[in-house]
Amino acid sequence: MSRPPLQVEVVAADRLVWSGESVNIIARTVEGDIGILPGHEPLLAVLVPCVVEIVTADGRSESLAVDEGFISVAHNRVSVLAQVATLGHEVGLEEARREASTLEARAMQGDADDDELHHLRILQAQIRAGERATT
């Protein structure tokens, strides 16, 4: 590919989670999944809790779980902003699974409120990201 790779920064509210070069980023906005390749037009999109997958310039893939946030693209710079972002290998899988299953049970019975449902979606994203990092 002739275009220079994207400069990516993933920032959470309290830290810079990941930064580096990437040739492809996949994230989920409120409208659906979106893939960003180098040279993408300027964009500002709202993310839902999801797994953001970043394919780095050397072909590796990095998975991150993000809470609701934004992705902004301009001048070949991409920044993913989320209140909470977790790298796949940082996820405590056991604990996340346990918590998710209790919340799922509540959600099935219709007891869970919006906050809990939201938290469940984040946990599910974290589990997916964690699984991808370990495989």
Added chain:
Amino acid sequence: MGSSLRELRERRRSVSTTKKITRAMELIAASRIIKAQNAARAALPYTRELVRAVSALASVHDIEHPLLVDVEQPKRSAILLVTSDRGLAGAYSANVIKAAEQLHAKLTAEGQEVVMYITGQKGVAYYDFRRRPVQQSWTGFSDRPTYDNAREISKVLLDQFLRPTEDGGVDQLHVVYTRFVSMLTQTAAAVRLLPLVVEDAPAGPDRGSEELNPFYDFEPDAETVLDALLPLFVANRIHSALLQSAASELASRQRAMKSATDNAQSLIEQLTREANQARQAEITQEITEIVGGASALSE
């Protein structure tokens, strides 16, 4: 004579124990302050990106949003006062409470009703003692606030702000916190957080033409993006106020404990001198008595 010597020694011992404690607190504050500063620094990239996104929106659209609407005749205001949980930090809490009181008086003079929100045990105690109402308070994180704390607070405050004034909502939100200027200077500051003031892109010569705002595509659309973005912006402002206050609190505590340690040291020196004098006086008196007794015998 003998009893005064013992008293002096006891006092010296107790002062040196106190000194050990204040010295330990000084060191603890000093090590935590580095952590607090790092936390404040780590939050900067997020703030930077957030500001960039907001100004990108502001430059493209004439934005209208409930969080941006300035009420002409505000009737009710909320103050979020950020204090510490623990004392022994010099005038830290007193200063920030004083700033809040000034703002309170100013708003009341303008004919507004003031609703108080407080973080930190010290502020809560101040208002409780004076039996003044506090709408809601949060405690337990003043020296190491997390983003979750800020999120919780901003959620409550945004709810309150977006409610119509007739239902007890507020028209303005002020934050009173302590700005960390340097290790030696921390100043209490009152800022108006809501309604937000969005500045146009910090366009300027310093950022180069390449950074001029591009024509963004908004997904799904500009209003939705703004809707999602502004609450994050508010939470971020509160987070940064909490972080700055935490660093300020620790810096004040370190300074207060350092001067306490210094004072204890000079007190110890003074007491040692007095104790030595008393001991010398005792010895002299004993010698005088012995000599006097011996010469009485030989006569």
